[in-house]
Amino acid sequence: MKQYRAYCFDLDGTVYRGTEGIDSAIRFIHKLQQNKIDYFLVTNNSSKTPVQLQTTLANFGLDVPEERIYSSALATAKYVNQHYREAKIHVIGSDGLFHALQKEGFETDKEELNPEVVVMGIDRTIDYMKLAKACVAVQNGAQLVGTNEDIKFPSELGFLPGNGSFVRLVANVAAVEPVFVGKPSPVMLQVIQDEYGYHKDEMVMIGDNYDTDILCGIHFGCDTIHVNTGVTSTEQVLQKPLQPTYCVEDLDEIS
Amino acid sequence: MKQYRAYCFDLDGTVYRGTEGIDSAIRFIHKLQQNKIDYFLVTNNSSKTPVQLQTTLANFGLDVPEERIYSSALATAKYVNQHYREAKIHVIGSDGLFHALQKEGFETDKEELNPEVVVMGIDRTIDYMKLAKACVAVQNGAQLVGTNEDIKFPSELGFLPGNGSFVRLVANVAAVEPVFVGKPSPVMLQVIQDEYGYHKDEMVMIGDNYDTDILCGIHFGCDTIHVNTGVTSTEQVLQKPLQPTYCVEDLDEIS
Structure with missing residues (x-):
């Protein structure tokens, strides 16, 4: 080869x-x-920070420098910064995505009433209220950006819902086409x-x-x-x- | 006319x-x-009991006898009883659906580990864990029954996710076709x-x-x-x- x-x-x-x-x-x-x-x-995977992924890899005997790790969370944060610089954003996601967006200078802890971008990554605590808020924001004109479009991922119990399932749900309710970065x-x-x-x-x-x-x-x-x-x-x-x-x-x- | x-x-x-x-x-x-x-x-609407719907209508100045109200919750409970009599069921839903299923003789308050039917109606407290459990039960062979397939419904704020959005999510992850009664x-x-x-x-x-x-x-x-x-x-x-x-x-x- x-x-x-x-x-x-x-x-x-x-x-x-x-x-x-x-x-x-x-x-x-x-x-x-x-x-x-x-x-x-x-x-x-957008749920983990590079350091958390480094720890996971270390558990398998792989010593990998942080800069060799490219996650959909980091790529999404860069994408949003390039296309929507200084925009007000609303985020659904986990550590990895929040961390990546903060590194690009976005405020992620404020409750934005009229966000310009809704950014979605996998969130194992997602609920009706979070989805409803995202649907309303996108109907009011916010761009919908998903870290990745995976509908499901394998687990010991069987397939579980992936981020793509929830982004598609919001996109269908709001009648828009999302952007996926992963x-x-x-x-x-x-x-x-x-x-x-x-x-x-x-x-x-x-x-x-x-x-x-x-x-x-x-x-x-x-x-x-x-x-x-x-x-x-x-x-x-x-x-x-x-x-x-x-x-x-x-x-x-x-x- | x-x-x-x-x-x-x-x-x-x-x-x-x-x-x-x-x-x-x-x-x-x-x-x-x-x-x-x-x-x-x-x-x-499967979330409300006929009496609760009566109260809603009274708020708009409409005085309607209970027997004039037909909800997808009542129809679904009848359907499940006809097709899966005495089955172990797992329910995601609100008052209306729980009430209707109890009226048909189903136990709805037990956590069934291996349900034969997963019944889904709108649940404004639905979250990742509930969806994941439904996905796993359906992958293990449970029939998926939805009260209705509405992807969205209108509200003062815009369209919000309807029950069909969540049933479709579970169906896509588990790779099955659901039954809808409404x-x-x-x-x-x-x-x-x-x-x-x-x-x-x-x-x-x-x-x-x-x-x-x-x-x-x-x-x-x-x-x-x-x-x-x-x-x-x-x-x-x-x-x-x-x-x-x-x-x-x-x-x-x-x-």
Whole structure:
């Protein structure tokens, strides 16, 4: 297999599954670290701050500098700052998103009556009142921005509702089309390219989820590697009209 | 306009909007009462008991006997009893639905770990945990039954999320098709016909929402009157392939 200058990994389903590490991926990243090859962790998870994600990765034996972690929360905060500088925002989300927006200079603790942007990330305490407020704000003209459009995510109990479920609910009630920043939007890969100056053909996106990870790489225009360790099975991937560059069982196949 | 023996009204968006009465509709019902013409209130609202709905109507100056009120909560409880007699059920909803299910002999206060049916009606205290539990129960095989499929309903503040929004969320996460009992299903009009013995051409269904009220009448096979006082605008109605019998701005037009 071709060697790349920058390996971009999805996290959940690719590097770990819930509380379990995926050994082949961890071995692969260790090898990149030993060989001083660049790698990035590109996750739609908006609930955790980079430091919290660092701790999660440390639990699987991965020592990763903060600046190698790109979450949909960070990308969303940058997106909102670029497109709606100094706007009044209303946020539904968790630590990761609040932290990222504050870092970009937004006030997130005020109850804005007429926000210009409603930003939504996964919030395990979301309730009717929060959704109703978001619906009303969007009907009054606020732009609806979601960190990611995942309808569901796997857990030990089965699939649980993902952020995309709630953003779609608000969008349907308010009759608008939301903007989603996370994968499959190419925004996070674009930011990595801009910051490090790679050519697209020097980058590869690696992930288990066809609809987010693989399409993100395809939309961006770099090579992609599908791993059969999470949401989308290899069988399902082979039926898609747009194919990833490589399909592997796990990353031991290409070490 | 043709005179009917039985006028069936939707409530929210037709007789009132949130806490505001719609004067033209209230005048119209007063006139029916004076002329001793039958009328019924046929609502997808599952949150209130018939007595609570009576109180709401009294606030708008309408004195309506309890037996003239048909709610999706009452219809759903009957449906679940017919199809899943003595089943273990898990309920998300408000007073109206709990009350109706208890009347049909169901236990609604126990936390069922493996319910056979998940019944969902509007719940203004719905939250992530309730939705997650419903998603898991349905993935484990429970049938998903919704009182009504309204995605949204009008309020003074704008559209707010309706029960259909939450049932669809659970259905999408669990990858199932739900059953809906309220309008546009013709069940409630069928019950009125059965109880009073009208011919279908003696009945008319009046409402603001094309997708629930008007389609309910069309599915049932009676005449329909669309009023431009709520969810669906006349402009939107005119683009539908199946047209209501009449389209009016409000009920003053036909008094």
